[in-house]
Amino acid sequence: MTGSTIEGRCRCERTRFRVSGAPLMTMACHCTGCRKMTASAFSLSSLFASEAFAVTEGEPAIGGLHGATRHFFCPHCMSWLFTRPEGLDDFVMVRAAMLDDAGTYRPFAETFTSEKLPWVSTPAVHSFERFPAPEAFPALLEDYARRAGP
Ligand SMILES: [Zn+2]
Numbered sequence: 001m002t003g004s005t006i007e008g009r010c011r012c013e014r015t016r017f018r019v020s021g022a023p024l025m026t027m028a029c030h031c032t033g034c035r036k037m038t039a040s041a042f043s044l045s046s047l048f049a050s051e052a053f054a055v056t057e058g059e060p061a062i063g064g065l066h067g068a069t070r071h072f073f074c075p076h077c078m079s080w081l082f083t084r085p086e087g088l089d090d091f092v093m094v095r096a097a098m099l100d101d102a103g104t105y106r107p108f109a110e111t112f113t114s115e116k117l118p119w120v121s122t123p124a125v126h127s128f129e130r131f132p133a134p135e136a137f138p139a140l141l142e143d144y145a146r147r148a149g150p
């Protein structure tokens, strides 16, 4: 996957983006907010450096949280596309379900297990009761890179 460019698109395909290379980490979030925005049991995120991400068509609109953390949606079909997370300014959390190879982003870490639906389990190897502090990310990214291999 390293070195490749993968396309992402919303449900109506009016908004498109691309990511370059492999993600820095993959995650599932069980928080109530993610459940409501995905209308499902959890959200799937793939973390990319800002420079590895580009919107190529359309103009994503802010929805969900409008504060320090901002969620971006397609303004037509309202698909949730990506997040600019508070405290991680150089990163974008892309909704893995939007990417053309969505099946490859097996969640490595899961967050907000304190709010998880009781029947859900994921293959994540790191579980957090809430969202980990920004300081926790370097070690997580290192572990993800090590396990993902070259
Ligand atoms: Zn759309």
Ligand SMILES: [Zn+2]
Pocket (backbone or CB within 6 Å): 029, 030, 031, 032, 033, 034, 035, 043, 112
């Ligand atoms: Zn969440």
